[in-house]
Amino acid sequence: MRKTILTALFAMIASVTLHANVTISSLSYQEQIKVESKGKKVRSWVKAEKVVPGSIVRYVNSLENKGTQNASKLVINNPIPENMEYVADTASCQGSCTVTYSIDGGKSFKKVSELFIGEGDERHLARPAEYTDIRWVLDTLDAKSKSSVEYKARLK
Amino acid sequence: MRIILFILLLNVLNAQGIPAGTKIENQAQLNYSLGSANFTIASNKVIDIVDQKIDMKMICQESTPIIVGVAETKRALSFRLTNRGNGSDSYSFLEVNDASSDFEVQNRELYLDNGDGVFSVVSDTLVSDVNLSADESTTLFFVSDIPSDADGFSSNGIKVHSELQGNLLYGDSKNLGTYYAVMTAKEDALSDLCSYEVSHLAIDLEKTATLSSDKPYVGSTIHYSIAVKVIGTGKVEDIVVEDIIPDGTAYVPNTLQLDGVAFGDFNGTAIRIEVDEIEQVVASSDPRHTITFDVKIL
Numbered sequence: 001m002r003k004t005i006l007t008a009l010f011a012m013i014a015s016v017t018l019h020a021n022v023t024i025s026s027l028s029y030q031e032q033i034k035v036e037s038k039g040k041k042v043r044s045w046v047k048a049e050k051v052v053p054g055s056i057v058r059y060v061n062s063l064e065n066k067g068t069q070n071a072s073k074l075v076i077n078n079p080i081p082e083n084m085e086y087v088a089d090t091a092s093c094q095g096s097c098t099v100t101y102s103i104d105g106g107k108s109f110k111k112v113s114e115l116f117i118g119e120g121d122e123r124h125l126a127r128p129a130e131y132t133d134i135r136w137v138l139d140t141l142d143a144k145s146k147s148s149v150e151y152k153a154r155l156k
Numbered sequence: 157m158r159i160i161l162f163i164l165l166l167n168v169l170n171a172q173g174i175p176a177g178t179k180i181e182n183q184a185q186l187n188y189s190l191g192s193a194n195f196t197i198a199s200n201k202v203i204d205i206v207d208q209k210i211d212m213k214m215i216c217q218e219s220t221p222i223i224v225g226v227a228e229t230k231r232a233l234s235f236r237l238t239n240r241g242n243g244s245d246s247y248s249f250l251e252v253n254d255a256s257s258d259f260e261v262q263n264r265e266l267y268l269d270n271g272d273g274v275f276s277v278v279s280d281t282l283v284s285d286v287n288l289s290a291d292e293s294t295t296l297f298f299v300s301d302i303p304s305d306a307d308g309f310s311s312n313g314i315k316v317h318s319e320l321q322g323n324l325l326y327g328d329s330k331n332l333g334t335y336y337a338v339m340t341a342k343e344d345a346l347s348d349l350c351s352y353e354v355s356h357l358a359i360d361l362e363k364t365a366t367l368s369s370d371k372p373y374v375g376s377t378i379h380y381s382i383a384v385k386v387i388g389t390g391k392v393e394d395i396v397v398e399d400i401i402p403d404g405t406a407y408v409p410n411t412l413q414l415d416g417v418a419f420g421d422f423n424g425t426a427i428r429i430e431v432d433e434i435e436q437v438v439a440s441s442d443p444r445h446t447i448t449f450d451v452k453i454l
Contacts, residue, residue, distance in 0.1 A: 021190075022190075022197070023197070024184060024186040024198075025200055026182055026201075026202045028182060028202045028204055048204050050207050050336045050338050051180065051205070051207055052173070052206065052207045052208070052242070053173020053174055053209055053242050054173065054209075057180075057204065059202065061186075061199055071188045071189065073187075074186065074187070075186070075187040076184055076185070077184065077185045078183075078184040082180070082181075083206075155180065
Protein backbone atom coordinates (compact mmCIF):
# COMPACT_ATOMS: atom_id res chain seq x y z
CA MET A 1 0.00 0.00 0.00
CA ARG A 2 2.74 2.41 1.04
CA LYS A 3 4.81 1.39 -2.00
CA THR A 4 1.81 2.02 -4.24
CA ILE A 5 1.27 5.45 -2.75
CA LEU A 6 4.97 6.30 -3.10
CA THR A 7 5.00 5.10 -6.71
CA ALA A 8 1.96 7.17 -7.54
CA LEU A 9 3.45 10.20 -5.80
CA PHE A 10 6.75 9.81 -7.68
CA ALA A 11 4.88 9.53 -11.00
CA MET A 12 2.90 12.66 -10.21
CA ILE A 13 6.04 14.63 -9.34
CA ALA A 14 7.77 13.39 -12.46
CA SER A 15 4.71 14.34 -14.50
CA VAL A 16 4.69 17.85 -13.11
CA THR A 17 8.43 18.24 -13.75
CA LEU A 18 8.24 16.96 -17.37
CA HIS A 19 5.07 18.93 -18.18
CA ALA A 20 6.77 22.26 -17.59
CA ASN A 21 9.57 21.60 -20.12
CA VAL A 22 7.62 21.88 -23.38
CA THR A 23 5.95 25.18 -24.04
CA ILE A 24 3.79 26.65 -26.77
CA SER A 25 3.36 30.35 -27.28
CA SER A 26 1.25 32.15 -29.85
CA LEU A 27 1.78 35.47 -31.62
CA SER A 28 0.03 37.32 -34.43
CA TYR A 29 1.65 39.30 -37.24
CA GLN A 30 0.62 41.35 -40.22
CA GLU A 31 2.57 42.38 -43.27
CA GLN A 32 4.15 45.78 -43.45
CA ILE A 33 5.41 47.34 -46.63
CA LYS A 34 7.87 50.18 -46.48
CA VAL A 35 8.54 52.17 -49.62
CA GLU A 36 12.02 53.56 -49.49
CA SER A 37 13.18 56.75 -51.06
CA LYS A 38 14.14 55.10 -54.36
CA GLY A 39 10.77 53.37 -54.61
CA LYS A 40 12.00 50.01 -53.42
CA LYS A 41 9.39 48.12 -51.40
CA VAL A 42 10.57 46.30 -48.32
CA ARG A 43 8.15 43.75 -46.87
CA SER A 44 8.29 42.44 -43.34
CA TRP A 45 6.03 40.87 -40.74
CA VAL A 46 5.34 42.98 -37.67
CA LYS A 47 3.22 42.44 -34.60
CA ALA A 48 -0.41 42.76 -35.67
CA GLU A 49 -1.76 46.15 -34.70
CA LYS A 50 -4.04 47.54 -37.36
CA VAL A 51 -6.39 44.76 -38.31
CA VAL A 52 -9.25 45.84 -40.53
CA PRO A 53 -11.74 43.75 -42.52
CA GLY A 54 -9.83 42.19 -45.37
CA SER A 55 -6.51 42.16 -43.52
CA ILE A 56 -4.43 39.00 -43.44
CA VAL A 57 -3.06 37.95 -40.05
CA ARG A 58 -0.26 35.43 -39.67
CA TYR A 59 -0.49 33.32 -36.52
CA VAL A 60 2.68 31.63 -35.31
CA ASN A 61 2.74 29.01 -32.55
CA SER A 62 6.28 28.56 -31.26
CA LEU A 63 7.29 25.32 -29.53
CA GLU A 64 10.22 24.85 -27.20
CA ASN A 65 11.41 21.73 -25.46
CA LYS A 66 13.49 22.98 -22.56
CA GLY A 67 13.84 19.53 -21.01
CA THR A 68 16.39 16.79 -21.37
CA GLN A 69 14.05 14.24 -22.90
CA ASN A 70 12.85 14.21 -26.48
CA ALA A 71 9.13 14.92 -26.87
CA SER A 72 7.16 12.83 -29.34
CA LYS A 73 3.74 12.66 -30.99
CA LEU A 74 3.25 16.40 -30.87
CA VAL A 75 -0.24 17.44 -31.98
CA ILE A 76 -1.05 21.13 -32.22
CA ASN A 77 -4.73 22.00 -32.67
CA ASN A 78 -5.62 25.58 -33.54
CA PRO A 79 -9.27 26.63 -33.93
CA ILE A 80 -9.53 29.33 -36.56
CA PRO A 81 -10.73 32.44 -34.67
CA GLU A 82 -14.30 33.54 -35.04
CA ASN A 83 -14.68 36.14 -37.81
CA MET A 84 -11.50 34.90 -39.52
CA GLU A 85 -11.21 32.77 -42.68
CA TYR A 86 -8.31 30.46 -43.31
CA VAL A 87 -6.14 31.46 -46.27
CA ALA A 88 -5.54 28.42 -48.48
CA ASP A 89 -2.17 26.68 -48.42
CA THR A 90 -0.71 28.82 -45.64
CA ALA A 91 -0.51 26.25 -42.84
CA SER A 92 3.10 25.17 -42.48
CA CYS A 93 5.71 24.15 -39.97
CA GLN A 94 9.40 24.41 -39.37
CA GLY A 95 10.79 21.03 -40.37
CA SER A 96 8.59 18.07 -41.08
CA CYS A 97 4.91 17.72 -40.14
CA THR A 98 1.51 16.57 -41.31
CA VAL A 99 -1.24 19.14 -41.64
CA THR A 100 -4.96 18.32 -41.62
CA TYR A 101 -8.08 20.41 -41.25
CA SER A 102 -11.47 20.25 -39.60
CA ILE A 103 -14.80 21.56 -40.81
CA ASP A 104 -16.76 20.36 -37.78
CA GLY A 105 -15.28 22.39 -34.98
CA GLY A 106 -12.40 20.06 -34.29
CA LYS A 107 -14.31 16.80 -33.95
CA SER A 108 -12.49 15.31 -36.90
CA PHE A 109 -9.50 16.21 -39.04
CA LYS A 110 -8.85 15.23 -42.65
CA LYS A 111 -6.70 16.07 -45.63
CA VAL A 112 -7.89 18.82 -47.95
CA SER A 113 -9.03 16.34 -50.60
CA GLU A 114 -11.26 14.55 -48.08
CA LEU A 115 -13.10 17.55 -46.69
CA PHE A 116 -16.62 17.53 -48.05
CA ILE A 117 -19.41 19.72 -46.80
CA GLY A 118 -23.14 19.87 -47.46
CA GLU A 119 -25.73 17.35 -48.58
CA GLY A 120 -27.09 16.29 -51.95
CA ASP A 121 -26.73 18.91 -54.68
CA GLU A 122 -24.98 21.22 -52.26
CA ARG A 123 -22.24 18.75 -51.40
CA HIS A 124 -18.88 20.21 -52.33
CA LEU A 125 -15.25 20.13 -51.41
CA ALA A 126 -14.92 22.51 -48.48
CA ARG A 127 -13.51 25.90 -49.27
CA PRO A 128 -10.64 27.09 -47.09
CA ALA A 129 -12.96 29.76 -45.70
CA GLU A 130 -15.13 26.93 -44.36
CA TYR A 131 -12.37 25.27 -42.33
CA THR A 132 -12.88 25.54 -38.58
CA ASP A 133 -9.63 24.15 -37.18
CA ILE A 134 -6.09 23.24 -38.23
CA ARG A 135 -3.95 20.40 -36.86
CA TRP A 136 -0.21 19.94 -37.21
CA VAL A 137 1.41 16.65 -36.20
CA LEU A 138 5.14 16.53 -35.52
CA ASP A 139 6.87 13.23 -34.81
CA THR A 140 9.42 14.61 -32.39
CA LEU A 141 10.78 17.72 -30.78
CA ASP A 142 14.24 16.98 -29.48
CA ALA A 143 15.39 18.06 -26.07
CA LYS A 144 16.70 21.62 -25.95
CA SER A 145 15.24 22.49 -29.32
CA LYS A 146 12.56 24.68 -30.86
CA SER A 147 10.11 24.54 -33.68
CA SER A 148 7.07 26.42 -34.89
CA VAL A 149 3.86 26.01 -36.82
CA GLU A 150 1.89 28.78 -38.47
CA TYR A 151 -1.01 29.72 -40.69
CA LYS A 152 -2.64 32.81 -42.16
CA ALA A 153 -6.24 33.92 -41.89
CA ARG A 154 -8.21 36.83 -43.30
CA LEU A 155 -10.52 39.02 -41.22
CA LYS A 156 -14.01 38.95 -42.68
CA MET B 157 15.28 58.89 -46.32
CA ARG B 158 11.53 59.17 -46.49
CA ILE B 159 9.67 56.07 -45.42
CA ILE B 160 6.03 55.65 -46.22
CA LEU B 161 4.21 53.03 -44.22
CA PHE B 162 1.36 51.15 -45.83
CA ILE B 163 -0.82 48.40 -44.54
CA LEU B 164 -1.36 45.68 -47.13
CA LEU B 165 -5.09 45.17 -47.50
CA LEU B 166 -7.11 42.89 -49.68
CA ASN B 167 -10.32 43.94 -51.36
CA VAL B 168 -13.34 42.15 -50.07
CA LEU B 169 -16.67 41.83 -51.74
CA ASN B 170 -18.46 42.46 -48.49
CA ALA B 171 -17.67 46.08 -47.83
CA GLN B 172 -18.80 46.18 -44.26
CA GLY B 173 -16.81 43.50 -42.52
CA ILE B 174 -16.59 42.83 -38.82
CA PRO B 175 -17.46 45.84 -36.64
CA ALA B 176 -14.64 47.96 -35.26
CA GLY B 177 -13.75 47.08 -31.68
CA THR B 178 -14.51 43.35 -32.08
CA LYS B 179 -11.96 41.08 -30.37
CA ILE B 180 -10.30 38.37 -32.44
CA GLU B 181 -8.89 35.59 -30.22
CA ASN B 182 -6.45 32.86 -31.22
CA GLN B 183 -5.34 30.07 -28.92
CA ALA B 184 -3.72 26.74 -29.76
CA GLN B 185 -3.52 23.50 -27.82
CA LEU B 186 -0.51 21.17 -27.74
CA ASN B 187 -0.64 17.44 -26.97
CA TYR B 188 2.65 15.56 -26.70
CA SER B 189 4.36 12.61 -25.10
CA LEU B 190 7.44 12.22 -22.99
CA GLY B 191 8.14 8.54 -22.90
CA SER B 192 4.90 6.90 -21.88
CA ALA B 193 3.45 10.02 -20.30
CA ASN B 194 1.05 12.25 -22.22
CA PHE B 195 0.57 15.96 -21.71
CA THR B 196 -1.75 18.71 -22.83
CA ILE B 197 -1.09 22.41 -22.59
CA ALA B 198 -2.65 25.51 -24.10
CA SER B 199 -0.84 28.45 -25.59
CA ASN B 200 -1.41 31.99 -24.48
CA LYS B 201 -4.47 33.67 -25.96
CA VAL B 202 -3.64 36.21 -28.65
CA ILE B 203 -6.19 38.98 -28.82
CA ASP B 204 -6.34 41.47 -31.68
CA ILE B 205 -8.87 44.27 -31.83
CA VAL B 206 -10.59 44.99 -35.14
CA ASP B 207 -9.83 48.50 -36.26
CA GLN B 208 -12.15 50.84 -38.06
CA LYS B 209 -11.78 50.90 -41.79
CA ILE B 210 -12.44 54.34 -43.23
CA ASP B 211 -13.77 53.57 -46.67
CA MET B 212 -16.37 55.34 -48.75
CA LYS B 213 -17.31 55.64 -52.37
CA MET B 214 -19.11 58.33 -54.31
CA ILE B 215 -20.54 57.40 -57.69
CA CYS B 216 -22.60 59.15 -60.33
CA GLN B 217 -25.93 57.37 -60.78
CA GLU B 218 -26.69 58.84 -64.20
CA SER B 219 -25.97 56.36 -66.97
CA THR B 220 -26.10 59.08 -69.63
CA PRO B 221 -25.75 62.87 -69.58
CA ILE B 222 -28.79 64.69 -68.26
CA ILE B 223 -30.42 66.63 -71.07
CA VAL B 224 -31.06 70.21 -70.08
CA GLY B 225 -32.30 73.34 -71.76
CA VAL B 226 -30.75 76.78 -71.54
CA ALA B 227 -31.85 78.94 -68.60
CA GLU B 228 -33.36 75.96 -66.78
CA THR B 229 -33.13 76.13 -63.02
CA LYS B 230 -32.50 73.55 -60.32
CA ARG B 231 -31.53 70.67 -62.58
CA ALA B 232 -30.30 67.70 -60.61
CA LEU B 233 -27.52 65.17 -61.04
CA SER B 234 -27.87 62.07 -58.87
CA PHE B 235 -25.03 60.57 -56.84
CA ARG B 236 -24.76 57.64 -54.45
CA LEU B 237 -22.55 57.75 -51.35
CA THR B 238 -21.75 54.48 -49.59
CA ASN B 239 -19.97 53.94 -46.30
CA ARG B 240 -17.90 50.86 -47.13
CA GLY B 241 -16.19 50.84 -43.74
CA ASN B 242 -17.01 48.79 -40.67
CA GLY B 243 -18.12 51.63 -38.45
CA SER B 244 -20.24 54.77 -38.52
CA ASP B 245 -18.82 57.96 -39.92
CA SER B 246 -19.86 61.50 -40.73
CA TYR B 247 -19.29 62.97 -44.18
CA SER B 248 -19.02 66.50 -45.54
CA PHE B 249 -18.98 67.49 -49.19
CA LEU B 250 -17.29 69.67 -51.75
CA GLU B 251 -18.71 70.52 -55.15
CA VAL B 252 -16.31 69.71 -57.95
CA ASN B 253 -16.35 70.15 -61.71
CA ASP B 254 -14.39 69.20 -64.76
CA ALA B 255 -12.33 72.12 -66.01
CA SER B 256 -12.76 70.94 -69.60
CA SER B 257 -16.55 71.46 -69.45
CA ASP B 258 -18.10 73.58 -72.20
CA PHE B 259 -19.94 75.76 -69.72
CA GLU B 260 -20.08 76.51 -66.03
CA VAL B 261 -23.27 75.95 -64.10
CA GLN B 262 -24.64 78.46 -61.60
CA ASN B 263 -26.14 78.45 -58.12
CA ARG B 264 -24.77 75.06 -57.10
CA GLU B 265 -26.46 73.32 -54.21
CA LEU B 266 -26.36 69.85 -52.65
CA TYR B 267 -29.52 68.07 -51.55
CA LEU B 268 -30.09 64.91 -49.55
CA ASP B 269 -32.66 62.57 -51.07
CA ASN B 270 -35.71 61.75 -48.97
CA GLY B 271 -35.52 58.14 -50.05
CA ASP B 272 -37.62 58.11 -53.22
CA GLY B 273 -34.67 58.62 -55.55
CA VAL B 274 -36.36 61.56 -57.31
CA PHE B 275 -35.18 65.12 -56.83
CA SER B 276 -37.70 67.53 -55.41
CA VAL B 277 -37.01 70.94 -53.92
CA VAL B 278 -40.04 70.38 -51.70
CA SER B 279 -39.28 66.93 -50.29
CA ASP B 280 -35.48 66.81 -50.40
CA THR B 281 -33.29 68.83 -48.09
CA LEU B 282 -30.25 71.02 -48.52
CA VAL B 283 -27.34 69.17 -46.96
CA SER B 284 -23.93 70.01 -45.59
CA ASP B 285 -23.08 66.71 -43.87
CA VAL B 286 -24.46 63.21 -43.50
CA ASN B 287 -24.00 60.40 -40.97
CA LEU B 288 -23.90 56.85 -42.32
CA SER B 289 -23.62 53.52 -40.54
CA ALA B 290 -21.36 50.77 -41.84
CA ASP B 291 -22.42 49.67 -45.32
CA GLU B 292 -25.17 52.28 -45.48
CA SER B 293 -25.78 54.31 -48.64
CA THR B 294 -27.64 57.48 -49.46
CA THR B 295 -28.50 59.48 -52.56
CA LEU B 296 -27.34 63.05 -53.00
CA PHE B 297 -28.32 65.52 -55.68
CA PHE B 298 -26.00 68.09 -57.21
CA VAL B 299 -28.41 70.84 -58.24
CA SER B 300 -27.63 73.85 -60.36
CA ASP B 301 -28.96 76.35 -62.89
CA ILE B 302 -28.07 76.22 -66.57
CA PRO B 303 -26.82 79.55 -67.98
CA SER B 304 -28.78 81.16 -70.78
CA ASP B 305 -25.75 80.94 -73.09
CA ALA B 306 -24.91 77.31 -72.23
CA ASP B 307 -24.05 74.87 -74.98
CA GLY B 308 -22.43 71.43 -75.09
CA PHE B 309 -21.50 69.47 -71.96
CA SER B 310 -20.73 70.35 -68.36
CA SER B 311 -19.44 67.75 -65.89
CA ASN B 312 -20.02 68.37 -62.23
CA GLY B 313 -19.96 66.35 -59.07
CA ILE B 314 -19.36 65.84 -55.40
CA LYS B 315 -16.26 65.02 -53.41
CA VAL B 316 -16.72 63.43 -50.00
CA HIS B 317 -14.61 63.86 -46.89
CA SER B 318 -14.92 61.74 -43.76
CA GLU B 319 -14.81 63.23 -40.28
CA LEU B 320 -12.74 60.28 -39.09
CA GLN B 321 -10.41 60.67 -42.04
CA GLY B 322 -9.28 64.15 -41.03
CA ASN B 323 -5.89 64.61 -42.71
CA LEU B 324 -5.25 60.91 -43.23
CA LEU B 325 -4.16 59.74 -46.67
CA TYR B 326 -4.57 56.25 -48.06
CA GLY B 327 -2.80 53.76 -45.77
CA ASP B 328 -2.50 56.20 -42.86
CA SER B 329 -4.04 55.49 -39.48
CA LYS B 330 -4.74 57.16 -36.16
CA ASN B 331 -5.30 55.90 -32.65
CA LEU B 332 -8.88 56.25 -31.42
CA GLY B 333 -8.07 54.85 -28.00
CA THR B 334 -9.39 51.30 -28.06
CA TYR B 335 -8.49 50.74 -31.70
CA TYR B 336 -7.18 52.50 -34.76
CA ALA B 337 -8.96 54.10 -37.68
CA VAL B 338 -7.28 53.20 -40.95
CA MET B 339 -7.83 55.12 -44.19
CA THR B 340 -8.45 52.52 -46.87
CA ALA B 341 -10.36 54.59 -49.42
CA LYS B 342 -8.31 55.65 -52.40
CA GLU B 343 -8.49 59.18 -53.76
CA ASP B 344 -10.37 58.24 -56.93
CA ALA B 345 -13.24 56.70 -54.92
CA LEU B 346 -13.94 59.93 -53.07
CA SER B 347 -15.50 61.85 -55.93
CA ASP B 348 -17.31 61.38 -59.19
CA LEU B 349 -18.76 63.50 -61.96
CA CYS B 350 -22.05 63.43 -63.83
CA SER B 351 -22.74 65.47 -66.94
CA TYR B 352 -25.32 67.89 -68.23
CA GLU B 353 -25.83 68.07 -71.97
CA VAL B 354 -27.56 71.09 -73.41
CA SER B 355 -30.27 70.36 -75.91
CA HIS B 356 -31.94 73.28 -77.49
CA LEU B 357 -35.11 71.31 -77.97
CA ALA B 358 -36.01 67.91 -76.61
CA ILE B 359 -38.69 65.93 -74.79
CA ASP B 360 -37.96 64.76 -71.27
CA LEU B 361 -40.08 62.10 -69.55
CA GLU B 362 -40.05 61.83 -65.77
CA LYS B 363 -41.78 58.75 -64.32
CA THR B 364 -42.82 58.24 -60.70
CA ALA B 365 -44.62 55.40 -58.95
CA THR B 366 -46.92 55.28 -55.92
CA LEU B 367 -47.83 52.03 -54.16
CA SER B 368 -51.31 51.55 -52.72
CA SER B 369 -49.98 49.62 -49.70
CA ASP B 370 -47.00 50.05 -47.40
CA LYS B 371 -45.23 47.15 -49.13
CA PRO B 372 -45.64 45.50 -52.54
CA TYR B 373 -48.16 42.70 -51.89
CA VAL B 374 -49.97 40.60 -54.47
CA GLY B 375 -53.02 42.62 -55.41
CA SER B 376 -51.47 45.97 -54.54
CA THR B 377 -51.86 48.74 -57.07
CA ILE B 378 -49.03 50.82 -58.43
CA HIS B 379 -50.06 54.23 -59.74
CA TYR B 380 -47.67 55.54 -62.40
CA SER B 381 -47.34 59.15 -63.42
CA ILE B 382 -45.28 60.28 -66.42
CA ALA B 383 -44.54 63.98 -66.64
CA VAL B 384 -43.93 65.13 -70.22
CA LYS B 385 -41.58 68.08 -70.27
CA VAL B 386 -40.02 70.12 -73.04
CA ILE B 387 -36.39 71.06 -72.73
CA GLY B 388 -35.43 74.27 -74.40
CA THR B 389 -37.71 76.36 -76.58
CA GLY B 390 -39.48 75.53 -79.82
CA LYS B 391 -42.20 73.29 -81.18
CA VAL B 392 -42.18 69.51 -80.85
CA GLU B 393 -44.56 67.51 -82.99
CA ASP B 394 -45.77 63.89 -83.36
CA ILE B 395 -45.05 62.94 -79.75
CA VAL B 396 -45.83 59.31 -78.93
CA VAL B 397 -45.29 58.03 -75.41
CA GLU B 398 -45.10 54.27 -74.86
CA ASP B 399 -44.42 52.46 -71.60
CA ILE B 400 -44.15 48.67 -71.22
CA ILE B 401 -45.96 47.26 -68.19
CA PRO B 402 -43.49 45.77 -65.69
CA ASP B 403 -43.17 42.00 -65.47
CA GLY B 404 -45.29 40.61 -62.68
CA THR B 405 -48.04 43.21 -63.08
CA ALA B 406 -51.24 43.63 -65.05
CA TYR B 407 -52.65 46.85 -66.49
CA VAL B 408 -55.79 47.99 -64.67
CA PRO B 409 -58.33 48.65 -67.44
CA ASN B 410 -59.62 52.17 -68.06
CA THR B 411 -57.00 53.84 -65.89
CA LEU B 412 -54.89 55.36 -68.68
CA GLN B 413 -55.34 59.14 -68.69
CA LEU B 414 -53.79 62.23 -70.23
CA ASP B 415 -54.06 65.24 -67.95
CA GLY B 416 -56.84 63.57 -65.99
CA VAL B 417 -58.94 62.55 -68.98
CA ALA B 418 -59.26 59.00 -70.31
CA PHE B 419 -57.02 58.77 -73.37
CA GLY B 420 -54.72 56.38 -75.20
CA ASP B 421 -54.59 52.60 -75.53
CA PHE B 422 -53.17 49.51 -73.91
CA ASN B 423 -51.98 46.99 -76.51
CA GLY B 424 -51.47 44.05 -74.19
CA THR B 425 -47.91 44.88 -73.21
CA ALA B 426 -47.60 48.67 -73.20
CA ILE B 427 -49.64 51.83 -72.81
CA ARG B 428 -49.49 54.19 -75.76
CA ILE B 429 -50.52 57.82 -75.97
CA GLU B 430 -50.14 60.26 -78.83
CA VAL B 431 -49.71 63.84 -77.73
CA ASP B 432 -50.40 66.88 -79.88
CA GLU B 433 -47.58 69.18 -80.68
CA ILE B 434 -46.13 71.14 -77.79
CA GLU B 435 -44.73 74.60 -78.29
CA GLN B 436 -42.58 76.08 -75.57
CA VAL B 437 -41.73 79.74 -75.95
CA VAL B 438 -40.03 80.25 -72.61
CA ALA B 439 -37.72 77.61 -71.14
CA SER B 440 -39.43 75.80 -68.30
CA SER B 441 -38.98 72.57 -66.37
CA ASP B 442 -42.67 72.34 -65.56
CA PRO B 443 -44.53 69.38 -67.06
CA ARG B 444 -46.58 70.21 -70.15
CA HIS B 445 -48.61 67.03 -69.91
CA THR B 446 -49.11 64.28 -67.35
CA ILE B 447 -49.87 60.67 -68.26
CA THR B 448 -51.18 58.35 -65.55
CA PHE B 449 -52.16 54.71 -65.36
CA ASP B 450 -52.40 51.86 -62.83
CA VAL B 451 -51.10 48.32 -62.72
CA LYS B 452 -51.86 45.55 -60.25
CA ILE B 453 -49.19 43.28 -58.77
CA LEU B 454 -49.85 39.67 -59.70
